[in-house]
Amino acid sequence: MAPLLQSSQPWVEKYRPKQVKDVAHQDEVVRVLTNTIETANCPHMLFYGPPGTGKTTTALAIAHQLYGPELYKSRVLELNASDDRGINVVRTKIKDFAAVAVGSGQRQGAYPCPPYKIIILDEADSMTEDAQNALRRTMETYSKVTRFFFICNYISRIIEPLASRCAKFRFKPLSEEIMSSRILHICNEEGLTLDAEALSTLSSISQGDLRRAITYLQGAARLFGSSISSKDLISVSGAIPLEVTEALYAACKSGDFDLANKEVNNVIAEGYPVSQMLAQLFEVVVEADDILDEQKARICKSLASADKCLIDGADEYLQLLDVSSNTMRALCNMPQEFSYDS
């Protein structure tokens, strides 16, 4: 027999604002969009910005506020990267949806119900250029009866002819205060206690991404109960404890290659993500006040090259070892050029 579902929802969904005005920190966006809802006069829109800043939330909220629960299904089409959005789908599914006529705009109770449909293309930056081009035509043909909402992380991935037809809204990473206040709100509702240190750790590991903060919070609550420490949050987030980064940096500073190699081996054996390690090492280096800018530059150059190699799928151990070797040579003022390389 199948085990039963717990009634609890993921908190990311549970605490997703239902109304545009409740979206935090994106004041400009909220101001313009509130106006849009009142007049029910909506352009094509493009939302862009880093993950977990409220893009999907805002798009869903507008659609709900315009149509209400009854009409939502027939007026709104939500497609994301998990749906196949190749050219053919654009040609058929989107077209079919757009082509069915809507009745004249009749206000229904609290909902304006304007006489057009909305097509939300979430995660639009993963659509191919061909598919985007095919969309151009559809957009033109049905411009009277449909509005498109594009959502993406990088605006540069959306082809110019599409982007230029849209009103663009940039979503900013959430500030530490806003994050903290949302988190505290959730803690309150769920009966969790979080001390000041844990709160600041959570803000810093989530880097302005509220989804991350909420996911980690729920994970930690599940594993460690209602009183959550900074350490608990670090362990569910995959972040690397500061001591580990500092041990590696100290080993590089010592000038002893074998010691650095041992630390690198340890990082790998402990299973810390090397990309994360590079990011944390970067912070240590940038903030160090006892080394020269030139040394910092040398180290950063090597971090950048390792980052690229990791994206290409290069081995984590070898890349981190190379970075450590470069860092050591910069910190100990060893020459940048190799001596025996002919």
Added chain:
Amino acid sequence: MLWVDKYRPKTLDQVIVHQDIAQNLKKLVPPPIYSFLLLSAFAFLWALWFWQKTLIMALLRQIFGTSAEKVKVENRTWKIDAGSRTIDLELTTLSSTNHVELSPSDVGFQDRYIVQEIIKEMAKNRLIDTKGRKGYKVLVLNEVDKLSREAQHSLRRTMEKYSTSCRLILCCNSSSKVTEAIRSRCLNVRINAPKEEQIVKVLEFIGKKEGLQLPPGFAARVADKSNRSLRRAILSLETCRVQQYPFTSNQAIPPMDWEEYVSEISADIMREQSPKRLFQVRGKLYELLINCIPPEIVLKRLLSELLKKLDEELKHEVCHWAAYYEHRMRLGQKAIFHLEAFVAKFMSIYKGFLIATFG
């Protein structure tokens, strides 16, 4: 039955190493609505599967009871409708009534279709209990770090959308290769390689069960040679048992054949740097690849052998080139070219060093 299989823990309570993780996994039963990502940190490939798999099996048993052990292996074909044509994709799945396990990356760049289809399909076929309430299934995705970018993208919103009917357990070995978007949607469970003293505990446990006398320090020596791999340590212990029993405290712990072979290569190229030697070494490298030792493992092992014997200054130089050629190997297709290029580079550097130092 080999000891590694015989002493594989069946339930989370039997786990000796990683008790903390096992206890945490128990708290995830029933699995939370969001997914979790198991990161495994074994430096050595043969250890990877063993432990991740062991923990996951124990976890599934905890969730579904013994029915999770009744798995069937199937070769399934998916027919994907890609508009103008249909694509047939074939993949081996391992499933019980309540869970499905697969490695979508096995189908190569078309892996995203599998990811899109399987989750929707599982969400559709939800089990319903006697009271008419809906249950959920667990989907175990292996080698998530090898999924294409597109497949990882497809997972993002799907994970949220179908979260009520399908729980995901994602496994990977190198979490840098899992996109931030996925990592931030998961509870991360990091499995570190066991420490030597933990390995010693397991070896002593097995020793006791098998009624063996372990001389003082013997288990520690086996653990020391295992590179923090539990599987390897247990295999070594069993090999030692076959070679000589009763154990003596100075008994040799046999290294793995291929590692022996790599040390030979290292010694060869330290001794002589010439085109002729390069040619001989190529034969040995081929031999290793033919025996399915992954090229990056060969390269790393070779580097570690060389580092043991080099001057401080040369270590920096050689480790840089190892990283450089491994990266090129990833981008290229023929591993042997890049291994050989590394060996040639090493020879040139080392010869330069010898001339500068000894004239």
